[in-house]
Amino acid sequence: MLLQARVPNLVASSAVTQTLARSSVGAGLQKRHASDVTVRNQNAQPVVRLGLTGRSSVSGHVATVFGATGFLGRYLVNRLGKKGTKVVVPYRCHEDEKRHLKLMGDLGQIVFMDYDVRNYDQIVDSVKHSDIVYNFIGRNYPTKNFSFQGVHVDAARNIARACQEAGVPRLVHLSALGAQEGSPSQFLHTKALGEAAVRQMYPEATIVRPGTLIGFESALLNRIGTFRKALFTTNHNQQIMRPVDVADVALALDVMMSEEYTLGQTYELYGAKPYTYQDILNVCSNLFREKVTTINVPKPLIKAVTTAMQYWIYPMLSPDEVERMFIDQVPSQDPHVKTFADLGIEPRNFELTVLPYIRHYRKPAYHEVPLEPKGTRTFGKHHTY
Ligand SMILES: NC(=O)c1ccc[n+]([C@@H]2O[C@H](COP(=O)([O-])OP(=O)(O)OC[C@H]3O[C@@H](n4cnc5c(N)ncnc54)[C@H](OP(=O)(O)O)[C@@H]3O)[C@@H](O)[C@H]2O)c1
Numbered sequence: 001m002l003l004q005a006r007v008p009n010l011v012a013s014s015a016v017t018q019t020l021a022r023s024s025v026g027a028g029l030q031k032r033h034a035s036d037v038t039v040r041n042q043n044a045q046p047v048v049r050l051g052l053t054g055r056s057s058v059s060g061h062v063a064t065v066f067g068a069t070g071f072l073g074r075y076l077v078n079r080l081g082k083k084g085t086k087v088v089v090p091y092r093c094h095e096d097e098k099r100h101l102k103l104m105g106d107l108g109q110i111v112f113m114d115y116d117v118r119n120y121d122q123i124v125d126s127v128k129h130s131d132i133v134y135n136f137i138g139r140n141y142p143t144k145n146f147s148f149q150g151v152h153v154d155a156a157r158n159i160a161r162a163c164q165e166a167g168v169p170r171l172v173h174l175s176a177l178g179a180q181e182g183s184p185s186q187f188l189h190t191k192a193l194g195e196a197a198v199r200q201m202y203p204e205a206t207i208v209r210p211g212t213l214i215g216f217e218s219a220l221l222n223r224i225g226t227f228r229k230a231l232f233t234t235n236h237n238q239q240i241m242r243p244v245d246v247a248d249v250a251l252a253l254d255v256m257m258s259e260e261y262t263l264g265q266t267y268e269l270y271g272a273k274p275y276t277y278q279d280i281l282n283v284c285s286n287l288f289r290e291k292v293t294t295i296n297v298p299k300p301l302i303k304a305v306t307t308a309m310q311y312w313i314y315p316m317l318s319p320d321e322v323e324r325m326f327i328d329q330v331p332s333q334d335p336h337v338k339t340f341a342d343l344g345i346e347p348r349n350f351e352l353t354v355l356p357y358i359r360h361y362r363k364p365a366y367h368e369v370p371l372e373p374k375g376t377r378t379f380g381k382h383h384t385y
Helices: 002-007 013-024 071-082 095-102 118-129 148-165 184-203 218-224 246-258 279-288 299-308 319-324 355-361
Strands: 035-038 047-050 062-066 086-089 110-114 132-135 171-174 206-208 231-233 267-271 295-296
Touching: 002 299, 013 071, 047 184, 062 118, 071 095, 071 171, 071 246, 086 095, 095 110, 110 118, 110 246, 118 148, 132 148, 148 171, 148 184, 171 184, 184 206, 184 295, 184 319, 206 246, 246 267, 279 355
Parallel strands: 062 086, 062 132, 086 110, 132 171, 171 206, 206 267, 231 295
Antiparallel strands: 035 047
């Protein structure tokens, strides 16, 4: 009775009181507070927190993260593990490629499940104990085993269907900024189809469209750093991009776990300022203290070369990525689409946060040199920032 009086909207079920009683025993002498219990609106299940916050506490949430072995996945799993959330990680890779995730939670908090995304029963097994599911599965290029359709549409639909049938109260699906059915890029076209498939199966899903992710593992920055002596580019580096720090996106995804107002919404998460690809090269040149040399290749030629190479060797640049280099990353004009501001997050400024991610490409003599004030270093009139 006391608990019901202190927690507004708390479902007066015996399940809540029983769960609290059980958790109090598990917590030893820890004092219980009404704020330790939240109830998911969708399935009225209580989520009970145990312990102080931190990796050795228990948030009571169970999250499944598909695609956790990728770039963004590790940042979210770390955030969830840090708060004591149990994370189910379905994986298909070699044992060694996912072991870094094991250390992100306390003993038993990161649970790995071997699966194949085409196997519906394995997807159901991965989601049925969770109160939130994140789908980060995506690929920049088709492979021998998976087309864009298979990864971005069929897999997304199966995960959404499994969540609906298993009664999972929250689903967060990752799409991409610029996802449009009419896009000449197959990546962006299938991302749009994937969004529609997810909405059809699970109308309350939260859809997230990030700009290009920036961080230590960023393909964009690592390609620039690795090939800074001779970087093949196209479109005269005029594509407009909205780079966004991966840590900001992980924070937003973490906020979505507890904030029910994000249900059924679409979020476009992009950085504070637009940059052309040339602007990004200039920022990198200044920070490397070495000019990045680019060689502009006409579109038909670079597409022919990347098409010939894509199934032959690991594609450093796929033909679809070439197509995307001619498509500006422009936020949607739809007034219903939300942004970082709606989550109360101020995205970081690319120029001010990028140095740690690319410092290792500097010559050793400059390694420790800090970020310089804007415009103090130039490489000709087009290379200031
Ligand atoms: N990175 C960006 O700049 C960016 C920009 C816009 C949107 N996005 C989207 O955001 C999401 C996360 O991005 P990310 O950079 O973290 O991607 P990522 O590093 O490429 O990771 C993709 C994840 O998807 C998994 N995956 C791919 N194909 C799969 C398949 N056929 N079966 C099972 N798993 C598969 C990968 O598993 P394996 O490790 O086993 O391959 C990996 O865990 C993706 O949906 C991506 O399209 C990313």
